[in-house]
Amino acid sequence: MPDAAPPSAPSERTTLKRLPDRGRFDREVLHAILDEALICHLGFVHDGAPVVVPTLLGRIDDTLYVHGSVASRAMRTAGRTEQVCVTATLVDGIVVARSGFHSSMNYRSAMVFGHARLVDDADEKVRALDAIVDHVMAGRSADLRPHTDVELRATTVLALPLDEASAKVRTGGPVDDEADLDLDVWAGVLPLRMVAGDAEPDELLRPDIPVPAYLADYVRPTTAG
């Protein structure tokens, strides 16, 4: 992971320089990473200093939505700033090399740069919130009552276009130095994945209500290799 070059200079932020084989500006890959990642990290600048907060996300076509309480200063600040950076990272495994230097991670990450627009339109806000709910639990929004006006007013939603974005993917085993191959040390990949446990009912839940299928058989949509 550390040896993949992230974008840096604004004019070339989506051009991956050092290891171009790990940079894929491919909309399908980008969408897949964003759709699988349960959370993302939203970065913005406040008084000249960077702030990075974890948040849920949702996607509709080429717009990424994140949300927060109107009382959350992070969301308000991010919505007022010129630029944000949203990064979502999926960890697929540990690359166990024969040296520390070549040890790495298999991962997929998406970075999106741009201006985060505060969503004012009530209809768009509803669509965005439903997209975020369904992003976490596919189909959940259809089971829920409509959002109330009070709830909508109490929620800040930011929209970020996927215009300036990049994806990076590392897969496969370690790439060791020739001289290290005879070392008496194990090498390979340890795959990692996120799994769901059994759904735990709320103590106030009516006992006649069954666990919905999207929770009983919970899986993230994945493109992991």
Added chain:
Amino acid sequence: MPDAAPPSAPSERTTLKRLPDRGRFDREVLHAILDEALICHLGFVHDGAPVVVPTLLGRIDDTLYVHGSVASRAMRTAGRTEQVCVTATLVDGIVVARSGFHSSMNYRSAMVFGHARLVDDADEKVRALDAIVDHVMAGRSADLRPHTDVELRATTVLALPLDEASAKVRTGGPVDDEADLDLDVWAGVLPLRMVAGDAEPDELLRPDIPVPAYLADYVRPTTAG
């Protein structure tokens, strides 16, 4: 997750305002989150715009280390900037509420603000790199050959003191509106956790080398509730 107030104004960045019960400035909690999180997200400002990159981490006492290739512009830039923000987030479960508004995540996150020092001293660099390797695989560094001078020169290590840091933790079930409790909709928590699969040997691995215990029985040190 979105309704937890993250720090924002620099002078009060580590004071959590809105939901103080989710803000725990407690060194033990902070250390535990950083030690469990496989990766973190490093935020810095480049030409006025935020950049957030995923990276591995390691901790020695109250110093957080992240590293990257010297060819990585992100690491070089982060090491030159006044301030960085490192955020590590552990997702523990989905809080399945009876409304979209109260739907949330159970999570633990740590945010560290400060100046990231470029590590020049070779001994400190070695200790930091070993800490990062052992952070990912406990005990791995003892199995590996020493770092070479070339490798050390090719690696950028940043040190960030845990002086200005905060932790946030959300646990437990949904907190629904009274009026929603009779709705015909399931509510509770879906626990999530990261698990390792079977270690996959490198195709060049000598067949007499067994999978080490720290990979065969891989677990993250956890304080999840």
